[in-house]
Amino acid sequence: MSEREAFWVQTEDWHTAGEPFRIISDLPPHCTTTGNTVWERRLNIINQPNHPLDVLRQSLCHEPRGHADMYGGFIVPPNDSGAHFGVLFWHRDGFSTACGHGTIALGRWAIAKGLVESVQDGSVEVKIDVPSGRVTAEVNFENGKVVHVNFINVPSYQFAKELPVNISLPGSESLQLKVDLSWGGATCASVDARAVDMEIKPSNAQRFIEVARQVKAEVGVRGEHKDTSLYTIVFFETLSETDEAIEQRNVTVYAEGAIDRSPCGSGTGARVATLLAQGKLNGNKKLIHHSIINTTFEARVVSQQQDEGSQFPTCIPEVRGNAYLTGRHNFFIDPSDPTFPGFFLK
Structure with a gap:
């Protein structure tokens, strides 16, 4: 797929204590990044002007599909087999090294998607590689329902x-x-x-x-x-x-x-x-x-x-x-759109 061709991208949106988190698990074919770790993948993006993933970030974070206080993450491979997956956190200005509210949302998302098996009572751990290291979303259940998620941070x-x-x-x-x-x-x-x-x-x-x-x-x-x-x-x-x-x-x-x-x-x-x-x-x-x-x-x-x-x-x-969970979206992104890749007013 050419970077100038229009395409669809699916997202799943959550909020943690009111703060949004937009998850993209299936990246378009032209939106790839290299590196052996999530930290290296982040550097690959920020060091390359107009990197396809940075353009995708703007398209999903800025208006008309997002807003100036939007947050989200691209799912990427983990650093090694010790984690379930990796994530590149993003916001309106770029890619952050950490995001605790996003980690909590990703714990819920991983359970909902069946990436990690749920339990009737007790807790399960979702291991996530983020740019700053490996974090854990400990998802806690009572009677088969999630009652809270513990974000266990890096040192x-x-x-x-x-x-x-x-x-x-x-x-x-x-x-x-x-x-x-x-x-x-x-x-x-x-x-x-x-x-x-x-x-x-x-x-x-x-x-x-x-x-x-x-x-x-x-x-x-x-x-x-x-x-x-x-x-x-x-x-x-x-x-x-x-x-x-x-x-x-x-x-x-x-x-x-x-x-x-x-x-x-x-x-x-x-x-x-x-x-x-x-x-x-x-x-x-x-x-x-x-x-x-x-x-x-x-x-x-x-x-x-x-x-x-x-x-x-x-x-x-x-x-x-x-x-x-707040919704699932199927966004159409057209590079010929005069507002591409997006804008915000504040």
Whole structure:
């Protein structure tokens, strides 16, 4: 098939705590990528201008088939036989190294497609190779129905503490923030929402985007880690804290200004690592993490270690949520369409 020929592509759409995830398991014949690992496949795409998979990403993510806050993934072979499949995560601006809410959706999808056998009661593991490593979607059943999915992340840790970052808010002078950086499959910056004097609610979404862009620009090269740049900015506020749990609300701005409707799976994992480093999430204590639309993930530390010479502990976070099927689509993509490969307005 020529890249200029029109074609159909099928997708299955899910949402996790409100955040969309569009899955493409059968790629068009001309949309291939090379590499021995999912990380290498991602690099192959981003290093080649107008790569067919990047054009397909735009076609399915941007309007008129998607929107500026769309998310999805292309199913690809795993790194080896230890995983069920691999996935290339994508969003409006490119291909991410991690996506926790997508992993939760993929766990549900793998069960629904029969790639992994379900059980009446108990749990099954779906092993998925993503650019940042191998993650697990542990799908839990009661009476034959899925009750929740645990996203078990790659090793996560804080790597910078209280970086000074100067920003400007409308109608005020320069404001200095203290920003913590952590790794949860992607680099995440944590910012206390009280420091920017904004309530976490949908009507403030655009204001958070504007501040996040300033934070990302000011962090600059300090946010570079594992050959990636700063990907998410999590604005959080603490609602309550007991010996059993710390409850927070957050709004996560990712890529170049998209808002996560969920509490952000990878971002929640990164928050777990930061709270652990602060001594606030030891033992069996949970993080109850609410989103900007008031959906919720629960998270905890599965295991931890203190590496020699490291200032901060490394942990394996577990993030609990669920995903729901929203539809199956058969999209027609025509390169002669004047809007090809897509557009968005914000």
